[in-house]
Amino acid sequence: MATPSNTTPTADETIHGRGFRMTDQRRAVYDVLMGERDHPTAVEVFTRVRSKVPTISLATVYNCLDTLTGCGLVKTVAHEREPARYCPNLEDHAHFFCEACGAVTDLPLRSRKKPEDVWEFPGDFAISHHEVSFSGTCPKCSAKAAKTNKR
């Protein structure tokens, strides 16, 4: 009677369900992402994971990130030509990239709203996925700028 079906499956279960093994490396990469809940690049994940699994290689970090995203446990975030970032937030959301400090903020979808309501689809498009990114100045940096301008 392990794993009651009315519970969201654990990462282990999800990975096993796809026929993969939950290795130390995969768990470490997953834990790093769940731990900070920011949007690190592969190299940032690599340096964080090294403190737990010092022998892990960058190639393995890329592999782990691939399998984790393949299993739907992690999302990739692409922004302009920058290196890919990884996001543990599985809710439907957009991203805000601050041009001043580089911070990435999750923007939740408003309830009852759909991106399809905003753009026109000329024909029978089957949407499987969407990615939305805003850029500009985040609240912290806006506040700083306002202060500086006042003096």
Place this chain on the structure above:
Amino acid sequence: MATPSNTTPTADETIHGRGFRMTDQRRAVYDVLMGERDHPTAVEVFTRVRSKVPTISLATVYNCLDTLTGCGLVKTVAHEREPARYCPNLEDHAHFFCEACGAVTDLPLRSRKKPEDVWEFPGDFAISHHEVSFSGTCPKCSAKAAKTNKR
């Protein structure tokens, strides 16, 4: 009395206004983009431009695309880890990427709609830019798939 102010400025005027020169190369790159109105990569622009300006180099194509986007005459389109694409459509719009045929379709913003209506901004964000991309199956490929499944 050149350039009446009640007319949208030409590409030449815009470029000169920014202190740049309208060279053969820049015009050729611009014409290529305006001519086909699709979403070519830098290399695709390069091969198309070569038929007009056979001595142009890829580096120059990149330079021209940079100045054109800097002047707001062309937009760049980033999608996942793929090479950047360039878009001559200056209207506010999103993009649909067909996973089957690779086609990129412009999706116009519905009138009176704003992307900010769909996502929640937790604080005082100053939006300077947004990029929205959908992926899935385009009408043509959906139709083909339906046909194939029926037989």
Place this chain on the structure above:
DNA sequence: AATCTTAATTGGAATAATTCTTGATAAGCG
């Protein structure tokens, strides 16, 4: 518990898009 099979990991080499560098060319001004 030892063995077997296959997936996963490593480290380095390879790739691909883009940027940088340096010397040559060409615009536009005086």
Place this chain on the structure above:
DNA sequence: CGCTTATCAAGAATTATTCCAATTAAGATT
């Protein structure tokens, strides 16, 4: 017509990511 400076061309350099081949480790099987 010459000067100054932007632009261009060609190739080298960079950077993120993927590939490859050899080793290691999981977990099933005996």
